[in-house]
Amino acid sequence: MRLTDASVAIRPRSAWEAMDLGVLLARRHAGLLMASWALLTLPLFGLLCLLLWQYPGWAILLFWWLKPLYERLPLYILSHALFGATPSLKQAFKALPGLLKPQLLASLTWRRLSPTRSFDLPVLQLEGLAGKARNQRLTVLGQRDAGGASWLTLVGVHLEMALWIGLAALLYLLLPQQIELDWSWASLVDAASGKWLWLEHLSNLLYVLILIIWEPIYVACGFTLYLNRRTALEAWDIELVFRQLRQRLTGVAYAMLLGLGLLFAQLPNSVMAAEATGSSCPLPDPFGPQAERLLNQPLNSQAAQEQISLLLDQPPFEHKESVTRWRFAEEAEEPSEEDIQAWTELIEKLLKLAEGWSSASTLALIFEALLWAALLGLIAWLLWRYREWLATFAGRLQLPQRRPPPAPTQLFGLEVSPESLPDDIPSAVQQLWDEQPRAALGLLYRALLSHLLHQCRLALKSAHTEAEVLSLIEPLQHVELSRYSAELTRHWQNLAYGHRLPPAALKDQLCSQWRQLFGQEAHP
Amino acid sequence: MFSSPPRHACPPLDTRYQVETPEGIDLQLRPAGLIPRALAFAIDLAIRGLLLGLGYLLLALLGQFGMGLASILTFLLTWWYMVLFEVLNQGRSPGKQMMGLRVIHDDGTPIGWAASLTRNLLRFVDILPFAYALGILSCLCHSSFKRLGDIAAGTLVVYRDQPPAAPQLADAAPLRAPFAMSLNEQRALLGFAERAGQLSAPRRQELAAILAEPLQVPAAEAEQRINGIARGLLGPT
Structure with missing residues (x-):
């Protein structure tokens, strides 16, 4: 046995895949396997039929019981075919008597009903172990793939049944109808009378024919399960690659030795060649890569380019496909009179049909109501389903509500809330002016801002500067107020930032103007 | 048919x-x-x-x-x-x-x-x-x-392809392979180290001895050497 000769790809597989490989293996050698099986079983079945003509049930039972004996032949063929030495039909039958001897009794008695029969057979037949060693071997091998072998047997039983019934059904379907009409089922039930023995033997024959297809596959699946188990246990795949690697490496070593000898023999030549070629670095080509070159040999650059472009035009480099579609013709043909008549008739018929349907309008109404109810229900369900989403996001979908921001209580660090101001501002300013002009002017300016905020409803923010406040007053269209505010702001800025005192005459002017502007309004 | x-x-x-x-x-x-x-x-x-x-x-x-x-x-x-x-x-x-x-x-x-x-x-x-x-x-x-x-x-x-389990390699100091290897050969070396647990000790030695000559080590040390190369091929994990 040489692994390098194996005709299957050796690698550890799952049990299912190992059985698939068995199917493929049986398929490759199908002709030989089926022919040998048929040659072995058909005569035997014929003999059994003749001997037990009165007892067709016993005949098929005996035939079935002897199955493990026939299975040794396909296994012999497969085990030799695996390593390339496929035997001929003649060789296989010559080897048959020797195959039957070992473990004959065990195969036909306590191993007959074992579900792992196909998996155990290679151990019994190919390994040639005896006694305790064989049992130990079976135990070790059966640790993993035995489950798969049991499933194989179970599925196999059902497959045999399915194919058997299928073939019988096919024959029944092929019966001429007349025979079927005259069929008297009662006579079939009366099979005990012995009239229908030939039919039972025919049905048995169908089973035997089915086995010609299935049994080689069953044996092959068991064999590949066994191979798979040994591949896993003994790492056959690794051995295979190691052997190839060793051959490559040691082979390379020999080749190097050989090559070295040749080199020494031809040393002068190679030195001359090196001189002739000169520099090992080629000069840049002055004509570029498109120029014609290599003109002194059969395949010059032009021919090579043509071949390359020819190759590039073919798949897989070029992918062409033609697409066929239906589309409207360019010009619609004039409808003929007959067509028009046919159409009008059709429409009239449809109208009549619709009248007929009006009687069913109640039904339509019910359906309509049902459909509307379904739609409404769907909407309600959607609303209910996404209620949380709606609650979260629907609020954001509305227009932003304009809520006036709360009026600031401080501008430029000055208190502007009405509560912080005295009731009579001009008189308070006049009192303060002489001793604390800064506080007086500040108070006036604060009062102005407070007035703008709370009476004029100007949207002042703490970020506004004095100039911005002035520009916000402009749109109010109040000339007096604008002028007064501008003047007050100018003096306040001069004092606050420039530390320049306002002229003394300003006191009365500002206060009187304040009274003119705001005096009539009762101060809050 | x-x-x-x-x-x-x-x-x-x-x-x-x-x-x-x-x-x-x-x-x-x-x-x-x-x-x-x-x-x-x-x-x-x-x-x-x-x-x-x-x-x-x-x-x-x-x-x-x-x-x-x-x-x-x-x-x-x-x-x-x-x-x-x-x-x-x-x-x-x-x-x-x-x-x-x-x-x-x-x-x-x-x-x-x-x-x-x-x-x-x-x-x-x-x-x-x-x-x-x-x-x-x-x-x-x-x-x-x-x-x-x-x-x-x-x-x-x-x-269906099942996600493979992380391989358990035999313990060895990582070594550099003394010769260039194809992908298939690298896989075989890794497979040898990964499947050490499923193989019997004599079988492991037998397999390793195949590569003793190219590795230029005595047959007894070949297994350890192959495990080292496999560890080196796997790289730090």
Whole structure:
């Protein structure tokens, strides 16, 4: 046995895949396997039929019981075919008597009903172990793939049944109808009378024919399960690659030795060649890569380019496909009179049909109501389903509500809330002016801002500067107020930032103007 | 029906199915054969039978209306059970899920409505003449184990790829390989180190001794050396 000769790809597989490989293996050698099986079983079945003509049930039972004996032949063929030495039909039958001897009794008695029969057979037949060693071997091998072998047997039983019934059904379907009409089922039930023995033997024959297809596959699946188990246990795949690697490496070593000898023999030549070629670095080509070159040999650059472009035009480099579609013709043909008549008739018929349907309008109404109810229900369900989403996001979908921001209580660090101001501002300013002009002017300016905020409803923010406040007053269209505010702001800025005192005459002017502007309004 | 080409012309038998994508990537698919597929079908059949039985029991209480519903249920379970599961559950009906199978297109893409409908409608051709006899024969004779419906729809039943477990390498100091190796050879060395637990000690030594000469070490040290190279190939983990 040489692994390098194996005709299957050796690698550890799952049990299912190992059985698939068995199917493929049986398929490759199908002709030989089926022919040998048929040659072995058909005569035997014929003999059994003749001997037990009165007892067709016993005949098929005996035939079935002897199955493990026939299975040794396909296994012999497969085990030799695996390593390339496929035997001929003649060789296989010559080897048959020797195959039957070992473990004959065990195969036909306590191993007959074992579900792992196909998996155990290679151990019994190919390994040639005896006694305790064989049992130990079976135990070790059966640790993993035995489950798969049991499933194989179970599925196999059902497959045999399915194919058997299928073939019988096919024959029944092929019966001429007349025979079927005259069929008297009662006579079939009366099979005990012995009239229908030939039919039972025919049905048995169908089973035997089915086995010609299935049994080689069953044996092959068991064999590949066994191979798979040994591949896993003994790492056959690794051995295979190691052997190839060793051959490559040691082979390379020999080749190097050989090559070295040749080199020494031809040393002068190679030195001359090196001189002739000169520099090992080629000069840049002055004509570029498109120029014609290599003109002194059969395949010059032009021919090579043509071949390359020819190759590039073919798949897989070029992918062409033609697409066929239906589309409207360019010009619609004039409808003929007959067509028009046919159409009008059709429409009239449809109208009549619709009248007929009006009687069913109640039904339509019910359906309509049902459909509307379904739609409404769907909407309600959607609303209910996404209620949380709606609650979260629907609020954001509305227009932003304009809520006036709360009026600031401080501008430029000055208190502007009405509560912080005295009731009579001009008189308070006049009192303060002489001793604390800064506080007086500040108070006036604060009062102005407070007035703008709370009476004029100007949207002042703490970020506004004095100039911005002035520009916000402009749109109010109040000339007096604008002028007064501008003047007050100018003096306040001069004092606050420039530390320049306002002229003394300003006191009365500002206060009187304040009274003119705001005096009539009762101060809050 | 069966074909048996001359042995010398054909490459080693394998259960793999290669698909090359337009990008030049080779996909290795493993078509599933008759036995796991038959088991998957049996599981599906049992599930459907159970559902139908329960449905009939419940619907029988509703009288004639129930009979109507029961026939609708039968229709759905007969014609749509496989299609819906295959298209909506990544090509896996419950039976296929249990057996580790899935259905895909021939080119490795997920199965769509058209292909799934075709392969499941043509189930009724596979059933002919009785008990799936044609399907069984077709499955046994096709190199990718396709039944007639699969051939018509251009689909393939494959084993799902299970995520591999992290390999446990034998302990050794990492070594650099003294010679260049192909991917296959590197895999074999790694496989040797990974599967050390499944192999017997004498078998390990026997395997390692094959490489003793190229590695230029005595046969007894070859195993340790190979383990070291495998550790080096694996790199830091």
